[in-house]
Amino acid sequence: MPDLRLDTSRLSASATDLDAVAAALSRTDAVADGVAEVVGHSGLAGALREFADSSTRRRTELGETLEQFAARLREAVTGFEEREQQLAATARGDASGAS
Numbered sequence: 001m002p003d004l005r006l007d008t009s010r011l012s013a014s015a016t017d018l019d020a021v022a023a024a025l026s027r028t029d030a031v032a033d034g035v036a037e038v039v040g041h042s043g044l045a046g047a048l049r050e051f052a053d054s055s056t057r058r059r060t061e062l063g064e065t066l067e068q069f070a071a072r073l074r075e076a077v078t079g080f081e082e083r084e085q086q087l088a089a090t091a092r093g094d095a096s097g098a099s
Contacts, residue, residue, distance in 0.1 A: 008077045015077070018070035022063040 036048035 006080055008080055011073050011077045015070040015073040018066045018073070022066040022070070025059045025063040025066075 036045040036052070039045050039048065
């Protein structure tokens, strides 16, 4: 059986990166909404506000999805590390590590 090699530190780092992107998305100001106040044309201002609202919703959805994916990565890391510890304990003959 081939060896499975997995760098859990890279997976953990990826989860942290995803959290950072999600946080950045949540802090993004709706610039278009501010611009709408000064364009001087009600139709254009309305279009800009609609764009800002839609953009905010999409950023929120994307941020939530990224946070969920980061959580799943952390769960995978925990699962792999726990299993690795169990396998190592079994290989050493330590009955308390096997389950």
